[in-house]
Amino acid sequence: MKFDFDQPIDRHGSHATKLDARAQKFGTADVAPLWIADMDFAAPPCVVEALQERARHPIYGYTQYPASLLDALIGWCARRHRWTVTREAIVPVNGVLAALSAALQAVTSPGDAVIVQPPVYGGFFHATSACGRKLVFNPLLERDGRYTMDFAQLGQCVKDGARVLLLCNPHNPVGRVWSEAELTELLQLARRHELAIISDEVHGDLALPDARHIPLATLARTDDRIISVVSPSKSFNLQGLALSVLVASRAELRAAVVRKVDELHLDGANPFAIAAAEAAWSQGDAWLDTLLGYLAGTRDLVAERLRTQLPALRLQPAEAGYLLWLDCRALGTDDHALRDFFVHHCKLGLNPGIDFGPGGSGFMRMNIGAPRRNVEAALDAIEAAVG
Ligand SMILES: Cc1ncc(COP(=O)(O)O)c(C=O)c1O
Incomplete structure (x- = not known):
């Protein structure tokens, strides 16, 4: 059976925290949601x-x-x-x-x-x-x-x-x-x-x-x-x-x-x-195996884009899951300015690294559990803002 992770699904109206808590989290709802640890994919058909x-x-x-x-x-x-x-x-x-x-x-x-x-x-x-x-x-x-x-x-x-x-x-x-x-x-x-x-x-x-x-x-x-x-x-x-x-x-x-x-x-x-x-x-085995292949592909795509086009952001590719830990220290901003940069210049909602305690300063956590085109659009936005 083929599972389609490229299919966009509109979560509006489903009371999704990822969407509905954006204003509370980022001070504006005008950000693409790449935060909190859930994915924008449908659950497996068997579920x-x-x-x-x-x-x-x-x-x-x-x-x-x-x-x-x-x-x-x-x-x-x-x-x-x-x-x-x-x-x-x-x-x-x-x-x-x-x-x-x-x-x-x-x-x-x-x-x-x-x-x-x-x-x-x-x-x-x-x-x-x-x-x-x-x-x-x-x-x-x-x-x-x-x-x-x-x-x-x-x-x-x-x-x-x-x-x-x-x-x-x-x-x-x-x-x-x-x-x-x-x-x-x-x-x-x-x-x-x-x-x-x-x-x-x-x-x-x-x-x-x-x-x-x-x-x-x-x-x-x-x-x-x-x-x-x-x-x-x-x-x-x-x-x-x-x-x-x-x-x-x-x-x-x-x-x-x-x-x-x-x-x-x-x-x-x-x-x-x-x-x-x-x-x-x-x-759920076959669905999960397909998901893991898809996530690995997206992770590798992000790593490659950062390496070739956005060297100011460093990424040690994740070994599990859909949460990437971006080292933004080379941008040379403090944590407040870093968050503002992503929210106001890129219009992206990522989790600030400082939320994860000591060692998180200068980092952002990016959720790539979404159709690949959404992740690519986020990278485009970062590239344009950094440029
Ligand atoms: C490592 C870890 N433990 C626990 C939780 C909390 O899970 P839940 O919100 O389903 O209680 C999370 C959520 O992101 C997590 O990443």
Whole structure:
């Protein structure tokens, strides 16, 4: 079956945050939306059909997470990631940030320190501070645009008392898919210091064809303290359905997670999210493979255009997903002027790098999850403005 990612779809009237929150975010709605992490593509046909089918049944009352949903996820993890997940390890939650917050609260107490690795997805900061935990930074190291983890400084964070790391794998926004060597070193450090790791792998299905996502849990021993967070939302563009899954194989960790999910009332099942996720995980492979090829093509096109026509903007091509991390430091502006340049001169809405914490200054995050002609139009606008 052919999937058409070039087909433009008008999102007006669908209450899309990407469109309707532009004035709030950028001070004007007159920007092309290349921000927030969703795509301007239709969900896979199998998902749309499953939703239509569920909608035909006219009762939308209280719903259970069915075993068939868990089995679809188990099959998906085995097929796509060589990851063996058991039914017992799975805790469904309504929302990814909700899942992260519940996991954090399950393994820490108020006032405890939580390590994050900026520049990183801003939701990590809020999820940590909103529940009264303290943020500790283990900034990524950057050399020639390539990001790595600073294990020496991470060890110091743990010696200073932090007991949990919120890992982003693949990393939003820098686009790294952490390698087996890096994850192994991380696990060894965690073992030495009894560090728990909450591994946010919501971009894991989106590793591009030249990279391989390795779920942290596949490298772990049974005594490692790991909670993984996965979701169909980024992979299949189902963010609005807000379904995610916590996976904790150690019994006492899982019990703590279940208690917290229950206490925070995060276990309410949405019948539409269930129908969509089950269809995606059991029939979405071909669509996702086609999407990944399309995104890799767009990523390479952007990299080439920047290299040949816009050398002031540097790009280390992402290893996963549709979020590109543009190094704009050579433009020589401060962050306020940089944002203004994109908004007012290019008429583009990108996420400013400073929203991702330390290390984000001078960068912009560009969402290329859109028909290629829209991305090319954005590059034209940048080129004209820089020129
Ligand atoms: C790494 C990461 N985790 C969590 C989230 C939040 O997901 P949701 O908005 O579906 O809760 C995002 C959204 O961009 C993300 O990039």
